[in-house]
Amino acid sequence: xxxxxxxxxxxxxxxxxxxxxxxxxxxxxxxxxxxxxxxxxxxxxxxxxxxxxxxxxxxxxxxxxxxxxxxxxxxxxxxxxxxxxxxxxxxxxxxxxxxxxxxxxxxxxxxxxxxxxxxxxxxxxxxxxxxxxxxxxxxxxxxxxxxxxxxxxxxxxxxxxxxxxxxxxxxxxxxxxxxxxxxxxxxxxxxxxxxxxxxxxxxxxxxxxxxxxxxxxxxxxxxxxxxxxxxxxxxxxxxxxxxxxxxxxxxxxxxxxxxxxxxxxxxxxxxxxxxxxxxxxxxxxxxxxxxxxxxxxxxxxxxxxxxxxxxxxxxxxxxxxxxxxxxxxxxxxxxxxxxxxxxxxxxxxxxxxxxxxxxxxxxxxxxxxxxxxxxxxxxxxxxxxxxxxxxxxxxxxxxxxxxxxxxxxxxxxxxx
Numbered sequence: 448x449x450x451x452x453x454x455x456x457x458x459x460x461x462x463x464x465x466x467x468x469x470x471x472x473x474x475x476x477x478x479x480x481x482x483x484x485x486x487x488x489x490x491x492x493x494x495x496x497x498x499x500x501x502x503x504x505x506x507x508x509x510x511x512x513x514x515x516x517x518x519x520x521x522x523x524x525x526x527x528x529x530x531x532x533x534x535x536x537x538x539x540x541x542x543x544x545x546x547x548x549x550x551x552x553x554x555x556x557x558x559x560x561x562x563x564x565x566x567x568x569x570x571x572x573x574x575x576x577x578x579x580x581x582x583x584x585x586x587x588x589x590x591x592x593x594x595x596x597x598x599x600x601x602x603x604x605x606x607x608x609x610x611x612x613x614x615x616x617x618x619x620x621x622x623x624x625x626x627x628x629x630x631x632x633x634x635x636x637x638x639x640x641x642x643x644x645x646x647x648x649x650x651x652x653x654x655x656x657x658x659x660x661x662x663x664x665x666x667x668x669x670x671x672x673x674x675x676x677x678x679x680x681x682x683x684x685x686x687x688x689x690x691x692x693x694x695x696x697x698x699x700x701x702x703x704x705x706x707x708x709x710x711x712x713x714x715x716x717x718x719x720x721x722x723x724x725x726x727x728x729x730x731x732x733x734x735x736x737x738x739x740x741x742x743x744x745x746x747x748x749x750x751x752x753x754x755x756x757x758x759x760x761x762x763x764x765x766x767x768x769x770x771x772x773x774x775x776x777x778x779x780x781x782x783x784x785x786x787x788x789x790x791x792x793x794x795x796x797x798x799x800x801x802x803x804x805x806x807x808x809x810x811x812x813x814x815x816x817x818x819x820x821x822x823x824x825x826x827x828x829x830x831x832x833x834x835x836x837x838x839x840x841x842x843x844x845x846x847x848x849x850x851x852x853x854x855x856x857x858x859x860x861x862x863x
């Protein structure tokens with residue numbers, strides 16, 4: 448069958464679809480050790496909370512009401528209003544319900560945003576999204592309707608004690624001209640767990656405002672919820688910022704609810720796109736989140752349950768990796784947030800795509816780093832030396848998987 452240009456681009460394989468296929472395959476294979484996908488952990492306290500809340504909503508009829516009615520294309524009014532009030536009271540942001548729209552997951556939000564702000568323009572120009580630090584989120588890579596939608600730059604790398612390292616934006620290399628439609632960065636960063644410092648965010652904001660383009664911050668793991676962030680940083684938003692959030696990492700990925708906070712022009716545009724593509728965003732997630740806000744539980748659960756759970760898991764995973772892999776060429780990005788560790792095998796004689804295949808054959812699923820280096824203008828050997836590993840599985844499964852990863856990395860180094 449002959450597809451359109453759209454069909455040729457989006458019906459083919461991509462890094463994000465491979466990741467989701469692996470995630471689904473792993474769920475049907477009881478022996479797979481799932482250290483690749485981005486599914487959040489089943490935190491017992493959160494599972495119990497949601498079970499009780501949904502039972503109460505079912506008993507009162509609120510659950511049925513949420514799933515038997517459309518919301519408007521902006522999303523559930525009660526939740527949007529409650530969230531705007533929460534953010535205004537908590538952070539002093541100049542925000543109202545006119546500054547928030549909901550989407551069917553943050554992935555669809557970024558698809559709409561990127562194609563709203565970049566690609567072919569009516570004046571014949573071609574705009575790009577600037578990713579100031581590579582590597583970045585795998586899900587961005589194929590989100591442009593047009594080709595050549597992204598440009599990114601290599602970071603500087605600080606080598607830290609205890610076999611850790613950290614990326615920083617190399618501001619001396621950034622070029623922002625009329626071809627840039629927006630700046631976008633995730634904070635904490637998926638895949639690396641890196642958290643841009645307050646100073647880096649302020650510099651990006653200054654550059655964005657100087658060039659009259661928006662700054663998009665992917666806050667899917669950040670503050671105030673789900674608060675999977677271990678660095679001491681300040682939440683950031685102003686009317687030139689597009690802040691994207693999600694309910695997924697609260698432990699609700701299946702409800703597909705993304706949140707976009709921006710100026711009224713952007714919100715109106717995204718709301719209109721919602722109406723055309725989706726009619727309306729899903730209702731169940733906002734209904735649940737509205738109850739969380741009403742009970743003063745949204746921030747409490749994020750800070751007291753979710754954050755400590757992932758912090759402990761990150762520290763455990765780092766300790767096991769360092770126990771099994773003692774080669775000094777192996778380093779771990781400093782875990783500052785999100786639900787992943789970023790592993791750097793310097794001078795690895797094989798690519799991490801090959802390492803991925805070897806690990807998959809042994810029942811361990813990780814994600815090769817090559818997929819995350821989006822928009823670089825020249826090859827970088829470092830991009831073939833890195834792996835993304837999640838740490839949401841049980842300690843026992845993580846230990847088993849990390850031991851196998853260590854064995855394969857050791858074998859690969861021996862081949863060199």
